[in-house]
Amino acid sequence: MLLVEDDENDILFVQRAFKQAGILNPIVVARDGDEAVAYLGGTGTFADREAHPLPVFALLDLKLPRRTGLEVLQWVKERSGVKRIPIVVLTSSKHDSDVNRAYELGANSYLVKPVSFQGLMDLVKTLQLYWLVLNERPALPQG
Amino acid sequence: MVHTAHTVAAPATASGAESFARRGLALRQKVPLFLFAGLFAVLATWTWLAYRSVRDASLALAHERMNALVGEIVRSSAVSTRNRSNALARAFSVAPVADLLASGGRSASDSAENLLRRFAQSAAVLRTAYFAADGTPLLASQRTDSATGTAETRYFAERHEELSSVFRAALAAPERVAVGRMRVLDDQIVIPHVVAVFRGTAPAGFVVMWRRVAANPQELQQISMLIGSGAHIFVGNDRSDLWSDFVRRREAPATDLPATGELRRYARLDGTRVVAAARPLDDTPMVIRLELAEADVLAPASRSLRQSIAIGVVLLIVATGVSWMLSRRITSPLHELSAAARALAGGDYGRTANVSRGDEIGEVAASFNLMVARVAEAHVSLEGKVRDRTAQLEERNQELEAFARSISHDLRAPLRAMHGFSQALIEDCGPQLDETGRSYATRIAGAATRMDAMIRDLLEYSRVSRSDLPLTTLDTGAIVHAAVSQLEADIHSRGAHVSVAQPMPSVVAHRPVLEQVIANLVSNALKFVAAGTRPEITIRAEPMGRFVRLWVEDNGIGVAPAHQARIFNVFEKLHTSSEYAGTGIGLAIVRKGVERMGGEVGVESGAGYGSRFWVNLQLAGV
Numbered sequence: 001m002l003l004v005e006d007d008e009n010d011i012l013f014v015q016r017a018f019k020q021a022g023i024l025n026p027i028v029v030a031r032d033g034d035e036a037v038a039y040l041g042g043t044g045t046f047a048d049r050e051a052h053p054l055p056v057f058a059l060l061d062l063k064l065p066r067r068t069g070l071e072v073l074q075w076v077k078e079r080s081g082v083k084r085i086p087i088v089v090l091t092s093s094k095h096d097s098d099v100n101r102a103y104e105l106g107a108n109s110y111l112v113k114p115v116s117f118q119g120l121m122d123l124v125k126t127l128q129l130y131w132l133v134l135n136e137r138p139a140l141p142q143g
Numbered sequence: 144m145v146h147t148a149h150t151v152a153a154p155a156t157a158s159g160a161e162s163f164a165r166r167g168l169a170l171r172q173k174v175p176l177f178l179f180a181g182l183f184a185v186l187a188t189w190t191w192l193a194y195r196s197v198r199d200a201s202l203a204l205a206h207e208r209m210n211a212l213v214g215e216i217v218r219s220s221a222v223s224t225r226n227r228s229n230a231l232a233r234a235f236s237v238a239p240v241a242d243l244l245a246s247g248g249r250s251a252s253d254s255a256e257n258l259l260r261r262f263a264q265s266a267a268v269l270r271t272a273y274f275a276a277d278g279t280p281l282l283a284s285q286r287t288d289s290a291t292g293t294a295e296t297r298y299f300a301e302r303h304e305e306l307s308s309v310f311r312a313a314l315a316a317p318e319r320v321a322v323g324r325m326r327v328l329d330d331q332i333v334i335p336h337v338v339a340v341f342r343g344t345a346p347a348g349f350v351v352m353w354r355r356v357a358a359n360p361q362e363l364q365q366i367s368m369l370i371g372s373g374a375h376i377f378v379g380n381d382r383s384d385l386w387s388d389f390v391r392r393r394e395a396p397a398t399d400l401p402a403t404g405e406l407r408r409y410a411r412l413d414g415t416r417v418v419a420a421a422r423p424l425d426d427t428p429m430v431i432r433l434e435l436a437e438a439d440v441l442a443p444a445s446r447s448l449r450q451s452i453a454i455g456v457v458l459l460i461v462a463t464g465v466s467w468m469l470s471r472r473i474t475s476p477l478h479e480l481s482a483a484a485r486a487l488a489g490g491d492y493g494r495t496a497n498v499s500r501g502d503e504i505g506e507v508a509a510s511f512n513l514m515v516a517r518v519a520e521a522h523v524s525l526e527g528k529v530r531d532r533t534a535q536l537e538e539r540n541q542e543l544e545a546f547a548r549s550i551s552h553d554l555r556a557p558l559r560a561m562h563g564f565s566q567a568l569i570e571d572c573g574p575q576l577d578e579t580g581r582s583y584a585t586r587i588a589g590a591a592t593r594m595d596a597m598i599r600d601l602l603e604y605s606r607v608s609r610s611d612l613p614l615t616t617l618d619t620g621a622i623v624h625a626a627v628s629q630l631e632a633d634i635h636s637r638g639a640h641v642s643v644a645q646p647m648p649s650v651v652a653h654r655p656v657l658e659q660v661i662a663n664l665v666s667n668a669l670k671f672v673a674a675g676t677r678p679e680i681t682i683r684a685e686p687m688g689r690f691v692r693l694w695v696e697d698n699g700i701g702v703a704p705a706h707q708a709r710i711f712n713v714f715e716k717l718h719t720s721s722e723y724a725g726t727g728i729g730l731a732i733v734r735k736g737v738e739r740m741g742g743e744v745g746v747e748s749g750a751g752y753g754s755r756f757w758v759n760l761q762l763a764g765v
Contacts, residue, residue, distance in 0.1 A: 009560035117566040
């Protein structure tokens with residue numbers, strides 16, 4: 001699972017939430033848009049797919065340094081193969097324009113970060129249940 | 144009750160000046176009309192005065208002429224009468240005649256008879272006669288045969304009483320002659336000439352010659368040449384009992400005319416108007432009267448009047464025509480200017496007044512065209528400015544949006560951290576914390592939550608403040624229900640009872656904003672109740688002309704009049720967070736949102752008496 005998020009606190013919270021929810025899937029963190037693209041594209045340090053496998057789904061924040069979440073989304077959903085990866089936007093922006101643009105670019109879902117930790121826990125549990133358990137995953141390119 | 148005033152700028156109307164109704168006559172008609180009227184008055188007065196003066200002059204001239212004529216006739220008649228009388232007197236003042244007269248006709252004398260006969264033979268004489276001194280008729284002679292001119296003498300016995308006064312006059316006269324009044328004798332008008340014959344100093348008798356008052360054709364022609372063809376001359380007794388026109392007897396003239404020579408104007412019996420004067424014939428009891436046809440006398444005046452009228456009419460027509468053309472020359476450019484001005488008022492900035500003249504009107508037109516050009520320039524520059532301003536505002540709006548977005552994201556991140564870590568602190572380090580520590584952590588979490596609520600409300604307030612709020616017709620009831628169902632959980636947990644009065648008229652508003660407004664009001668109604676009280680909320684609509692007033696009435700703690708204005712301000716709270724939680728922005732959002740939808744908001748309340756918040760919204764369909 002790929003978590004694209006720049007805020008250290010938020011990263012900590014998400015990891016903690018998953019841990020408390022008992023989800024043991026490994027979480028890869030990309031701290032900016034370029035890193036996310038590099039990872040998903042398998043370039044640079046992430047060329048080794050054995051060490052850096054493609055995630056089964058990604059949580060994407062929109063406000064990122066270097067490359068915005070929407071740009072990353074667009075990049076991913078244009079590339080054959082990786083565009084199958086379900087991407088859930090997890091951001092604090094509730095603006096209609098962001099929501100609509102995200103869906104236009106092909107986001108699979110749009111979630112707003114809750115303020116309370118309990119809210120985050122519930123969200124994480126639901127995410128795991130839906131996307132990791134119930135959802136049928138697509139086949140991903142191995143190379 | 145206090146409500147916020149929301150002013151809607153009234154559009155400046157020019158409806159009073161849009162429609163101009165011409166009253167009265169147009170200038171184009173007024174000028175020639177007045178000129179016509181004025182000129183007519185002047186010309187009519189002048190013509191009348193001129194006619195009068197010419198007429199008076201003509202009459203005066205006629206008077207003079209008539210006096211001269213009549214005087215001439217009188218003089219010549221006097222002369223001839225005197226001559227005739229003297230001739231008579233000379234002829235008959237002889238001894239034989241005196242003898243005959245004194246003897247009463249017994250002493251007949253051939254010479255006396257022949258004398259009588261001789262005078263009787265004259266064509267102008269009707270009869271001659273001898274009378275005794277006492278008036279007894281003696282001998283008369285009259286022509287019997289006009290062709291041969293013979294006259295016979297005979298004794299006659301008719302007395303002529305009317306001659307007695309003439310006899311007396313003859314006796315008294317120095318020349319012993321007198322002329323008597325005209326009379327009709329044998330169907331002819333005659334004048335008696337009387338000679339008193341004396342024998343010594345005693346009167347012997349009288350000789351009377353009745354002369355005809357008749358003129359021969361020559362004389363008539365002369366007379367008519369003298370007096371003119373339209374004139375009539377009459378001779379009559381001073382008693383006015385007998386008149387003649389020197390041809391035949393005439394009836395008396397229509398009016399009496401004193402024989403003083405003064406001019407009189409009257410109409411003859413046949414209707415002809417005449418100017419007349421009369422004078423007595425000297426040494427006779429007769430009067431001569433001259434009548435001139437008035438038409439002849441006044442002919443020059445009439446002619447001059449006709450000429451004046453003709454000239455006047457022509458002058459009037461020409462002047463009116465010229466003034467009409469002139470007024471057209473003035474009003475046409477005025478029409479053009481007026482049309483161009485209207486075009487400008489209607490928004491046509493390209494229309495100029497098409498007037499090319501060098502005078503004042505041309506100046507007005509040139510100034511007008513200059514004005515149009517300036518107005519067009521100003522219009523263009525204004526439009527440019529408006530465009531620039533709008534672009535500026537758009538930019539500002541977008542900046543504000545970006546600003547709000549960044550607030551939403553960047554301000555919330557630390558909040559999440561605060562909340563999350565305080566929670567994590569309690570959960571993960573709970574055993575190491577005492578009560579105080581745990582309560583501190585809880586307070587941190589609480590503060591973070593409140594701040595998030597405030598940010599959320601501030602974002603909502605700024606969203607509502609944006610100017611682009613398109614209004615549409617909405618089903619008020621449906622929106623009220625939607626707002627209430629948003630708060631379903633809260634309503635349920637408080638056991639509140641919300642009743643919505645149906646039906647509600649449709650309003651013109653913005654759906655999300657209206658929903659937010661109602662939700663905020665209901666949320667307040669649910670929140671601000673006394674402890675232990677079950678909230679009772681009523682939502683109803685009251686039509687008010689062009690508006691619909693939505694009431695949200697509750698049984699809560701109420702608002703004191705002193706605070707009723709403040710509560711609609713941003714961040715204004717009447718209670719501490721521990722009494723009633725809240726951001727203090729809810730009612731500010733309500734007021735801003737309602738104002739943006741063209742309405743007003745207010746409250747009727749008193750501390751402890753519940754509150755009735757009202758919102759005015761535009762009625763749909765008006």
